[in-house]
Amino acid sequence: MADIWDLKDGVYEKVISKDFDRKLTKALADKEIWADREDVDAQEAVGYLSTYLEKLIRLCLKEIADENQDHCVKDELELTNELVEKLASRIANLGDGHDVTAEQFLLKSLEHRANKIARKKWEVPATSLVNSFLFTNSRNDVSMIHELNREIMTCDRMDMLISFIRFSGLSLILPCLRRFTAGGGHLRVVTTTYMGATDPKAVKVLSELPNTEVRISYNVKETRLHAKSYMFYRNSGFSTAYVGSSNFSRAAIADGMEWNMKVTEQDLPGIIAKMKATFDTYWHSDEFQPFDPSDYDRLSRAIDRERGRK
Template identity: 40%
Template sequence: MIRPGLYEQIINRLIQRDLAELDEMEFYVERGPIDDAESTILLAQYMEQVLRVALDTTRGEDSLRKRVELCNQLIQMLAEKTADPYVNNLLIRSDAELLLALLKKQNSAMGVAKETDITGVRPQTSIAQSSLFTGARSEPSMVAELQREILTSDRIDMLVSFIKWSGLRLLLNELQQFTERGQLRIITTSYMGATDIKAIDALRGLPNTSIRVSYDTNRTRLHAKAYIFHRDTGFSTTYIGSSNISNAALSSGLEWNVKVAASDQPETYEKVAATFEGYWSDSEFTAYEDIQRPILVRALRAERYQGGSVGGSFVFDIRPYGFQKEILEKLDAERNVHGSHRNLIVAATGTGKTVVSAFDYKRFREAHRGMPNRLLFVAHREEILTQSRDCFRSVLHDENFGELFVGGLEPARLDHLFVSIQTLNSRNLPGATSSGFYDFVVVDEFHHAAARTYQQLLEYYAPNVLLGVL
């Protein structure tokens, strides 16, 4: 029996029968026409499902031969119905073999392997079927598969937020072999100051290699990670997921990456390739040459130590000092002993009050696991907001945490927002959110709170915790 819920299913006889048996007073059925422009894809996907069912029922002795015969009968019928002689060329040979490679014996990375055994360089996972990498011990390692993909590609594009030497050295030998014959293009950024200049220097030393860099870390904030392996045979692949070029991401980390095969997901593969081309042509990404090295070095350093903040790549673990722990203990006592959840931190400039608020929020989030734990951080200057966001990211060990809403910066989500008081009022953030939307509100430089511009904020929102910093 068909179950209630959302569908995007071609209606066949079985589904039509189930729909006819429904009580119209109890169920609402929404139907829609198949769009002519999408009909080829939709019908092909449906026929794939039908063919799987039919082939699976063909079992027993000599089942492979019977399945090939069934496929060929279907192909012959399609050739007759379409009157297209080309379709007959798609008939499967009776010996049911796969073509696995066609190699030049000279100037080929695979050509150095034994002619009868190329498993040493062929990817272990299929290049014709998409798959998922989760970092599990039972599956091929991400780095091993990337090494094999590199050696068997004709062109390579990479899109990563940052490049660590620890990760690049795992792939460098294969990239050196590849770039002797093929083109390598890389897009990266100076975001978080996480890239190692040593890695960029190594890539610049490779032939047939081009690099483009985005230095606008506030507006662009490129987090996409994609490794695109183009093959002239049509069996191209791309890895999309969470792995930047670092040792942890490629070898030991619990990173998830989807391997998309152009053979079974051509639309997705083409979209990835086209998006990369769009980025490559975008003026936001600057062509990197040796003359730009000092610029990149300064940009990376500025990101790591911007304004003296604790933001940047998480090369060390931030821990509260003794006096900061004391403040956190007093906040805990105020809330859990005295039931006061509207608190004010008063401390001298330079004592790390923002760090305290970040640890306070971290503790709140850990105590409310599974809840939204929405954060609103309000200040009056963009510089303070940027430094505060970086501080929270470092304390939480989450480089994607929080979004800026100030000046020309527009957030994609409102859940963890660092907003200027001017933007909060001019864009009427209270009008776009409910009074209880934010669980934890921090107001920086709380002595400004007496101003009229802060009154709507303080009177409207009813968070679990309101923390003023002075």
């Protein structure tokens, strides 16, 4: 762990260990540093202390993994189960059986067979459903198009909050959206006529998909939505969301120098919850009006006005 003299001047939210406390107290007494400390309430402490423990556990597991050249996870599981046993002894209602099995301990999919003719073939994303990930659209990066399609086909509900939509972008994921919505998946889309960039044809095609709802803001003077996010909700609790710079166009999600962050519910549940709550606020706002295919001419006229053609 970092020594006090390894730390740079600046602001911190660092948990103070006993060893660090001794060094900090001495440095303060010797008037070698200035430092501020703060009490934390019980609820705040949950986040700080769990993050602190995660770092320590990760360091230990990484050291064990580096020592095992044959890639055996036996020692890693042993440490994990020692920690689980300690936690179980501390929390009476934790229950038994939380130690990790030694055989293929990572569950990748599960289906109940009742009323099903055949097992589903899951094409899961290459990026994790647990750890967050940054897409940069660089040559050696994971393809965001590939991932969007697989996120669609493994979620139960999908929300899109996009400032503008182009058919060039929609065409890249439209086959999966058709399969997703035809299979019972629910899709909600919020977009705008801002800057006249939205393609009316793309919006119409989206609105014609089954189990799909589209809402649009025509009030570009007050509602300047510039967010770009794709949210994939899973009943399993492994929801994910993409948020970043990419609008819904081929150039943005396939070719451009765009950065997009994949956030996971398992990693950052608070962020996923806030994204859902904010989307729902927009969805129920009077600023965003339901779109029906019969509204195509109205949308086209609004787009033309924004582009300065009429």
